[in-house]
Amino acid sequence: MWDISKEVSEHREKNCTNAVPDGYKRRDASVYVLDNPGLDQGVVNRTHEILETAQQHDGVVLSTGGTFESIYEVMGEQKAHFEALLKGLVLINQDELCGIDEEDRLSYTHYMRARLFSALQEPIRGEWIIPDPSRPPEEALAAFHRQLIAVNRVKLGLLGIGPDAKGKLKASPHIGFIAPDTPLDSFADIVKLDHATRCANGDKETYPRKAITHGPANVLRTQALLAVAKGSRKKQNMADVVLGDFSPAIPSTLMQIVRADIEDASVEFFLDTDAAGVIMTRMRHRLKGKLAS
Numbered sequence: 001m002w003d004i005s006k007e008v009s010e011h012r013e014k015n016c017t018n019a020v021p022d023g024y025k026r027r028d029a030s031v032y033v034l035d036n037p038g039l040d041q042g043v044v045n046r047t048h049e050i051l052e053t054a055q056q057h058d059g060v061v062l063s064t065g066g067t068f069e070s071i072y073e074v075m076g077e078q079k080a081h082f083e084a085l086l087k088g089l090v091l092i093n094q095d096e097l098c099g100i101d102e103e104d105r106l107s108y109t110h111y112m113r114a115r116l117f118s119a120l121q122e123p124i125r126g127e128w129i130i131p132d133p134s135r136p137p138e139e140a141l142a143a144f145h146r147q148l149i150a151v152n153r154v155k156l157g158l159l160g161i162g163p164d165a166k167g168k169l170k171a172s173p174h175i176g177f178i179a180p181d182t183p184l185d186s187f188a189d190i191v192k193l194d195h196a197t198r199c200a201n202g203d204k205e206t207y208p209r210k211a212i213t214h215g216p217a218n219v220l221r222t223q224a225l226l227a228v229a230k231g232s233r234k235k236q237n238m239a240d241v242v243l244g245d246f247s248p249a250i251p252s253t254l255m256q257i258v259r260a261d262i263e264d265a266s267v268e269f270f271l272d273t274d275a276a277g278v279i280m281t282r283m284r285h286r287l288k289g290k291l292a293s
Contacts, residue, residue, distance in 0.1 A: 001034040001042070004279075007286045011243055018245035021184060024220065024257045028266045031242055033276045036070065036230075043228055043270050044074045047156065050224045051085040054155045059090045059129075061157035061214075061222065064111045067230050068160065076119025083121050090151055091123050094159075094176035095213040096131040096140075098190070106208070107133065131212040137190050141212050145188040148214060154222040161229055161252050162197065164236040172196045173237040173252040175227075177213035180249045186215035219254045225267040227255055229275035239278035242269055 008031045020026055034042060051060070062068075075082045093108040102109035108130055113122065122128075129151070131144040162172030172194065179191045190212055198207040219225070229238050241252040258265035271279070280287065 001032055001038060002287075003030070003032055004283070004287060005030040005032075007283055008242060008279075011283060011286065015243070016245045018247065020246065020257055023260050024184070025260045025265075027225070027256060027258050029242075029256070030266070030268045031271070031279075032269065033271050033273060033280070035272050039228075039230070039270055039272055040071045040074050043071050043158075043226055044078070046226055046268060046270075047075070047158065048078075048081060048085065050156050050226075051082075051089070054085070054089055055153070056088045057090055057152065058156075059092050059151040059154035059222075060086070061092045061094060061154065061159070061218070062112070062116070063094060063158050063160045064108055064115075065160050067228050068158065069115055071158075071228070072116040073119075076116060079119055086120070086123070088127075089155075090127050090129060092129045092148070092151070092154070092214070092218070093131075095211050096133050097208040098133060098137050098140075098210040098212065099208050100133045102130075102133070104133075131188075133212075137210065137212065141188055141190050144212055144214075148187045148218055154218065155224065157219065157222040157225045159219075159225055159227045159255065161227065161234055161237050161241065163233045165196070166233070170194065170196045171237055173240060173250050175219060175252055175254060177211045178215060178219075178251040178254070180251060182216055182248070182251070184216045184220060184248070187217045189213055189215050216251075216254050220257065220259045221262060222258075223262055223265055225255050226270065227267060228270045230272045232274040232277060234275050235277040235279075238269070238271060238275050239282060242279055243282060 096108050097106055100107055129147045131140045159175050162174040165171040177191050192210055246253045246256045255267045
């Protein structure tokens with residue numbers, strides 16, 4: 001494993017000059033580069049450590065996607081530990097597609113039941129915040145918003161990131177489906193999915209065109225973020241969020257800042273060597289001694 005946190009911090013201090021918006025501050029950041037099985041186990045270990053300090057009714061954001069399948073498999077292998085840690089917490093999903101039902105293979109419910117709750121006990125509905133895709137979108141959005149703001153504290157967010165630009169497709173540096181330039185105080189929104197996002201996630205002809213997503217406000221109140229990326233198709237987006245400035249136009253950079261009243265706020269990036277490719281190239285002189293050791 002390469003811990004390049006110090007080198008990234010030095011780079012950011014020199015190169016990142018954008019002011020943090022009023023009412024927010026920068027997160028403490030750590031960056032780890034490692035490959036499987038160490039990457040998955042590292043994420044699981046940190047999740048375990050963070051949840052050990054959680055309080056009853058704290059929120060926990062769990063992401064979907066291929067990045068997390070093997071991570072949830074490792075959690076399932078530690079069934080006794082994670083059932084105990086998650087008991088009494090509120091599990092929050094980031095987003096749900098419009099116009100499907102929970103049995104659809106694209107739904108958050110279907111994914112979590114297949115990938116995690118087949119091994120761990122499924123939370124009761126009162127402890128699982130999911131936009132209801134069977135309701136009209138505006139009704140589902142209103143209910144999701146009410147549920148989110150009712151959560152007093154979000155302890156942990158397991159977050160992924162969308163793919164880089166490819167050919168004529170633009171980059172999708174999303175966390176959830178948060179759209180560029182969404183107001184920082186927005187808790188939830190209905191978004192129109194761009195062409196790149198629909199192509200990255202499925203058949204662009206049949207993939208839903210809208211989704212309900214949590215907003216920046218939910219990310220910016222989360223105490224601990226664990227951001228995970230695997231594969232070369234995310235290497236440019238990861239370089240932008242790890243080495244670049246905060247910008248409302250790039251949703252993934254929301255991970256760099258946090259609400260000013262949130263104590264001990266952090267973000268930890270767990271990247272495989274492919275996802276870290278652009279970062280390592282840009283910092284090759286600063287990292288030369290470390291990579292040779």
